[in-house]
Amino acid sequence: MSYAIGVDIGGTKVQFAVIDREGNITNRHRVPTEANKGPEQLMNKVLLGIDMMMESIDQEEEIQGIGIGSAGQIDYREGTVRYAGDTLPDWTGTAIKEMIARRYNTSVYVDNDVNVIAIAEKMYGVGKDCDHFVCLALGTGIGGAVMEAGRLIRGVFGGAAELGHVSIDINGPRCSCGNNGCVELYASGSGIARLGLEMQRNGSASYAWRPNARDIIQAWHQHDPSATQVMRIVIRALGSAIAGYIHTFNPEAVVVGGGVAQSGPRFLQALDQEVNARTSSYMRGCCRLIPANFGSDAGVIGAAAQVWHYGESSCSQYMI
Amino acid sequence: MSYAIGVDIGGTKVQFAVIDREGNITNRHRVPTEANKGPEQLMNKVLLGIDMMMESIDQEEEIQGIGIGSAGQIDYREGTVRYAGDTLPDWTGTAIKEMIARRYNTSVYVDNDVNVIAIAEKMYGVGKDCDHFVCLALGTGIGGAVMEAGRLIRGVFGGAAELGHVSIDINGPRCSCGNNGCVELYASGSGIARLGLEMQRNGSASYAWRPNARDIIQAWHQHDPSATQVMRIVIRALGSAIAGYIHTFNPEAVVVGGGVAQSGPRFLQALDQEVNARTSSYMRGCCRLIPANFGSDAGVIGAAAQVWHYGESSCSQYMI
Known part of the structure; x- marks a missing residue:
């Protein structure tokens, strides 16, 4: 062996x-x-x-x-x-x-x-029969990796695929990278907490606890109105970013993993709908949105x- | 021979x-x-x-x-x-x-x-000593091409690098691809004309002619206030998109060509400043913004x- x-x-x-x-x-x-x-x-x-x-x-x-x-x-x-x-x-x-x-x-x-x-x-999951895919890890931040023709894209010093630092709203809040409205500010764990807190500070939140991503996602599953509003923003932002990745990489699959994505199929279903609406049909037709395989x-x-x-x-x- | x-x-x-x-x-x-x-x-x-x-x-x-x-x-x-x-x-x-x-x-x-x-x-321009670069062609629309490790990225059916269809404003106007606020709606010839017309329809334009990209760019060079406002939006949008491309591809250069970019060095200088402000310094440090070589x-x-x-x-x- x-x-x-x-x-x-x-x-x-x-x-x-x-x-x-x-x-x-x-x-x-x-x-x-x-x-x-x-x-x-x-x-x-x-x-x-x-x-x-x-x-x-x-x-x-x-x-x-x-x-x-x-x-x-x-x-x-x-x-x-x-x-x-x-x-x-x-x-x-x-x-x-x-x-x-x-x-x-x-x-x-x-x-x-x-x-x-x-x-x-690539070895044991989606890539067994697919050479072009994008991986997203929705954790505290958003990490990315891209297989193109069976190879990881690297860039000049290995810094490529920082997919969390793609802006979806030029009028959004300032990001540490210098840009405004990077998708990481919305669809990461810290982004969800930020949105939850913002809603609370505006006095419009239906929850009294200090918001964090896990609790907001759980409240969303229980149809809490404010959590629903937060998750609507999250899914819209991430859907728009993924539409951009699909036009950029023409992948066969976008694999979504990380803590934020692991709360059950509802998140991916909602995201799938959003991506569908925001992507050219000829690109979208050959691209699946799927959960990461190995938790x-x-x-x-x-x-x-x-x-x-x-x-x-x-x-x-x-x-x- | x-x-x-x-x-x-x-x-x-x-x-x-x-x-x-x-x-x-x-x-x-x-x-x-x-x-x-x-x-x-x-x-x-x-x-x-x-x-x-x-x-x-x-x-x-x-x-x-x-x-x-x-x-x-x-x-x-x-x-x-x-x-x-x-x-x-x-x-x-x-x-x-x-x-x-x-x-x-x-x-x-x-x-x-x-x-x-x-x-x-790749053969005769920036790529002679550089294996990682992004090309943008700012014409009627925005076309893209990406060299990664000396190879064109293709995607599954050759549809990759549709870089005009990356959104920079989720609250922006609807694009033909289904997303909102794609950068093509701002920084292409048709995008500039659209912005110019919008300003005119709002009654706030300093020009009376029917706006097109060439005339707006020329008016911008002559410091027309409305054209300056339009080009501010254009450069901001394109700068944000390019910052995203740099985080996505970690390239050594972003090559900007096409009619919109060919009005002289002022456009690229302004764009360079904008990109600089919107990109992590560790990524930006190794990446130049340069004009296309062959017109x-x-x-x-x-x-x-x-x-x-x-x-x-x-x-x-x-x-x-």
Whole structure:
């Protein structure tokens, strides 16, 4: 048998898994990130976790490689953290690939958390019979990844597919990127909370609790009028942005995942209708809107799947 | 010597050229399109023009291939016209590649008019030392083409990079695609005319003539207050859209061409400022906003350049 080890480094937890060529998880482990303890402690946790996964395999030579997915902006060529921000303070600059490659005699791949989700989808999800798709991760922010002709689009330094920073309202609020009305300000967890709070401050909210995305979505399912109004704005904004992605990438599928999308089929159904109304029929006709396939395992499966995706291709990671 | 023949099929004229490997035009010709006479007449014009270019070369074996750029949606794999609309009525369905390949014993490439402009830039312009760039053609509408890692992004049926259909204002006017506030409604020739007319209808225009893009741009250069107001909206909208393209593609350059952009450096300078304010500095730092290199020859040079671009690559057109 052949196995790959995956590590998913997020702001709250680090997940480890061993997967086989078919993407089945044969062993798994998780630890809290405790990012506040600093990057060395975190790197030690990563190495210890990999050790544990290694030991779970009978014969070390069955390990075909190690793949890492990390929050932050990752230089996938060097396998370093270009910028990590508040999610993982001081993680910026960490030479993840080098430190892992120094310890283990196998191939090591490092990429950001959304690109590896797209790789999971390519290997075991929508991408099994589809070479062109867009992945959206609706979490605290909005992350994006795009497969075009079976390759991740990268841009000049790997910064491509920042799909949360596409504006849908030039008269909307200012975004940290400098633009106004980026879709992340509406359809991410923090965006939904912002809209909920705004409504409360205007005195027009039907809820008295301090709004957060989870509670607003739950209230929406219970037909709370203010939550319904908030979610109407969210779905309209995201629908308009997705229509733009479809005209931009002419994909076969837009895969929607992340916490915001995981509240049941109603969200995707409403979004589907909105996208439908906002997209040329000739583009929309060949494009499905679908939920992400692997839920909270997407990151760790995708991290490991890099080993098969790049290892079995005729091209290197830099080409794909 | 080796030569390639290029044909640029537009709504008002058909341009022909012979280019050498360095992209120099060694012979050229143009005829009016007269689209109203129907697709057979037009195809005859195309074949006659190619004949004329062929005859201008001493030895036919020096012709390495024929490249066509056509208005409309082109199926680049089949070399057929998927949809042409009002610009070229009844051109839809024309099997351009087949008809040309039947007559001449050489390679034939067919693509849409904006993709071939990007190929001209790749071979002889910005792309000589840059593999990631976005091309915008600001004409009657807005056309787009994207080079990512030296390849045109295509999408599933070649419909990708419809960059005019990215919304910048969800509360803006309805677009033909179904969305609201697509950037084409502001920063294209027809968009500028629309804004100018709207201002006139509101009774707030300083001009009495029926507004069109050319006159509004000229009035803007002469500091007409209403034209200045219109162009402020245009530049703001386009700046916001380009900021989105930069976050989406992480390109090294955004190349801006087409009639609207050709009124002198003031337009690009103002646009540059706007884009700067609306883009994350880490993305913007490596991306230049530059004018297109080949003016009204871009289409015919790019059409011909397909022969070198695909013919000398190890990949086929379908791969690139």
